[in-house]
Amino acid sequence: MLFNSLDFAIFLPLVFLGYWFVFRRRRSQNVFLLVASYVFYGWWDPRFLGLIVLSSLVDYIVGLRLHATGSARIRRGLLWTSIIVNLGILGTFKYFNFFAGNLEGLFSLFGRPLALTHLDIVLPVGISFYTFQTMSYTIDVYRRQLEPAKDIVEFFAYVSFFPQLVAGPIERAINLLPQFQRDRSFDRAKAVDGLRQILWGLFKKVVIADNAATLADPIFDHYELHGGSTLLFAAVLFSFQIYCDFSGYSDIALGTARLFGFDLMQNFAFPYFSRDIAEFWRRWHISLSTWFRDYLYIPLGGSRGGLALSIRNTLIVFLVSGFWHGANWTFVAWGALHALFFLPLLISGRNRRHVATPVGNSGLPSARELVGMLFTFGCVVIAWVFFRSANVEEAIDLLVRMCSPSLFSVPDQFSKQYITLLIFFLVVEWSGRHGSYGLQHIGARWRSWARWTLYYGVLFLIFRFTGMGHEFIYFQF
Numbered sequence: 001m002l003f004n005s006l007d008f009a010i011f012l013p014l015v016f017l018g019y020w021f022v023f024r025r026r027r028s029q030n031v032f033l034l035v036a037s038y039v040f041y042g043w044w045d046p047r048f049l050g051l052i053v054l055s056s057l058v059d060y061i062v063g064l065r066l067h068a069t070g071s072a073r074i075r076r077g078l079l080w081t082s083i084i085v086n087l088g089i090l091g092t093f094k095y096f097n098f099f100a101g102n103l104e105g106l107f108s109l110f111g112r113p114l115a116l117t118h119l120d121i122v123l124p125v126g127i128s129f130y131t132f133q134t135m136s137y138t139i140d141v142y143r144r145q146l147e148p149a150k151d152i153v154e155f156f157a158y159v160s161f162f163p164q165l166v167a168g169p170i171e172r173a174i175n176l177l178p179q180f181q182r183d184r185s186f187d188r189a190k191a192v193d194g195l196r197q198i199l200w201g202l203f204k205k206v207v208i209a210d211n212a213a214t215l216a217d218p219i220f221d222h223y224e225l226h227g228g229s230t231l232l233f234a235a236v237l238f239s240f241q242i243y244c245d246f247s248g249y250s251d252i253a254l255g256t257a258r259l260f261g262f263d264l265m266q267n268f269a270f271p272y273f274s275r276d277i278a279e280f281w282r283r284w285h286i287s288l289s290t291w292f293r294d295y296l297y298i299p300l301g302g303s304r305g306g307l308a309l310s311i312r313n314t315l316i317v318f319l320v321s322g323f324w325h326g327a328n329w330t331f332v333a334w335g336a337l338h339a340l341f342f343l344p345l346l347i348s349g350r351n352r353r354h355v356a357t358p359v360g361n362s363g364l365p366s367a368r369e370l371v372g373m374l375f376t377f378g379c380v381v382i383a384w385v386f387f388r389s390a391n392v393e394e395a396i397d398l399l400v401r402m403c404s405p406s407l408f409s410v411p412d413q414f415s416k417q418y419i420t421l422l423i424f425f426l427v428v429e430w431s432g433r434h435g436s437y438g439l440q441h442i443g444a445r446w447r448s449w450a451r452w453t454l455y456y457g458v459l460f461l462i463f464r465f466t467g468m469g470h471e472f473i474y475f476q477f
Contacts, residue, residue, distance in 0.1 A: 001043040002471060003252045004206055011040065016259055026183050030157045033260070037162035041125070048124040051089055056159045058085045059134040063141045063148035063155075075142060082138040090131045093123055098327030126166035128324060132291055134159055137173040139295055146174050154180040163256040167249045167472055169267040169287035176264070184261035193440070194258030199458055200428075200439035201251025204244035207461050208425050210470045211418050212241035219413055220388055223398045228407030231398055232381075233414065238388050239381050240422065243272060245473045246285070251437050270433045273358040275372035277341040277379060278351040288324070292317045307347065314346060315339050330386045330395060337383040357434055421461070 001007050015036045023032040042049050062082045066075055100116040107114035137158075140146040149155035158177045219226055219234035226234075250267040257264045271283035281289050297317045303310040315336075322335020345351040358373070359365045365373065382399065389395035425438075432438040439458070443451035 001040050003249065003256075004202060004466070007043065011036075012256065012259075019260055020186055027153070029184070030151075030153050030180055033162075034153060034157040034160060037157065037160040037165060040162035041160065041165055044125050045122070048127075051093075051124055051127065052130055052160055053156075055086055055089060055131065055134050056156045058082060059138050059159075060149065060152055060155045062138050064150075066138070066141045067148045079138060079142045083135060086131045086135050090127055092119070093121055093127060095327045129168050129170055130159055130165060132170050132288075133173075136170070136291060136295060137177070140173060146177075149173075149177060149181075151181070161257070161262070163253040163260075163262075164264055167246070167253070168285075169250060169253070169265050170291055171264060171287070176262070179262050187261065190258050190261070194255040196439055196455075197251050197255030197258070197437050199255075199455065199462075200437055201248040201253075201255060202462050203458050204248030204251065204425070205472070207421055207465050209241045209243075209245035209248060209473075211415075211421065211465060212237040212244070213470050215413065215415055215418060216241060220398075223394075223401065226401075226412065227409050228402045228404045229409050230411040230413050231402040232407060233411045235381050235385050235388075235402070237418075239272075239377070239384050242384065242387070242473055243268075244425070245470075249472050254437075266436050269436075270358070270429055270438075272377055272380075273373055273430065273433060274376050275354045275358065275369055276345055276350070276376055277338065278345045279354040280376055280380060281338070281342070282355070288321065292321055296320065310346060311343060314342065318342065325387070329392050330389055333386045333392050333395070334383050337379075337386065341379050341383075 001011060015032075018036075019029055019032055023029045038049055041052065059082050062078045066078050069075060069078075097118050100118055104114050104116055137146070141148050149158070154177065157180050158171075158173060161171075161176065164171060216234045216237035219230060220238070223231055223234070247268040254264045254266070265287055267285060267287050269283040269286065271280050274280035274283055297313050300313045300316065301309050302313060318335040318339035319332060320335070322331040322333070322338075325331040325334070342351070345353075354372075359369060385399055385402075386392065386395040389398060428442060429438040432440055432442050435441045443454050446454075
């Protein structure tokens, strides 16, 4: 079920009314949310409900057993049971054919053809997200940082909570699970704020991301027919497409959760205003980057073993992060590029230079800050070419063509309407960068008519461009 669909427009009010006006006790609300979440997820293909139930059941049982035993050997065995089951499911559906195909190619290079079985399977929506969410729960219980859930309904609802189930944020049990374990009351101010964030998320998805896809897809699909300036334009378009598509989903997820009295973690913090790559990764897909920090980088030794170990661990995290996105070498190349962009900052000790909100309370960035933002954005755009391309060879060919003399010509594909919409979007994002989303505080001190004119204007644009039919990009991950 898509957030930008008529189905969801009917589903959400029905669930909201049932949750607050029919099922008023915490237990019944949790049961209702669990059922609603399974309906939401099963809307694509009910067969995959079995996977999320299996993953939830395994980690629920493992969590209880981890808490009940003091044997280090048994506890390690239980932890590895959870990891193997979860990564086994993820690996089978997402990576089996990738490894089989690459193994066949490797043997062919040595003149030893190998015919392996390839699975004719569909990747379950959101499997990478809920797999990491359940694994973090088990690891936290193993580390004794979290008490295991006793109520199976609470735990299953935590794993399958429909606002963030399909594309995050990847919630930690230590934050979200206790919210299922306490009574919730309707908060009008929180609900209004949630609706405002949903509105901005839909604008980012429907108006900015889907329009960018309409313009960029034909260029990427036939990139060999276009000059360098047009290819650069397409790469910039895709950069805004993927950001507004993914952060738009996160905004809708956070806003929807707030309608039901839940607070989810912020997943994006205006990353395209970052002044270096290190800052970009503190602001981009925060739930995933912090997951890898806490469950991979630090267990590997983090930065405790000196610079050489820090470099090794950083490389591992970026490569694994790239591979998490999909079974294609393009994603690994994307992660490797970001590692190369990041390592000079790490080596020089400047990777923590920019941690505060860009430009503080001043209105416009200084020349130095602006150069840093543009350079960082340029690096990100180059890396996105690999992310968007079908294979590494195509990405390299596209970049070579982009850097030809035609880079300084006028693009043969251009949209003044889209540029106008993009400028409006950037102004709102810049003005709202001190909040958790662009539209949060804008208009707070305006007269009522001016504020509602802005909201209705955004809503008009959403309805104006609704119907393009683009799914959210991160559904494939």
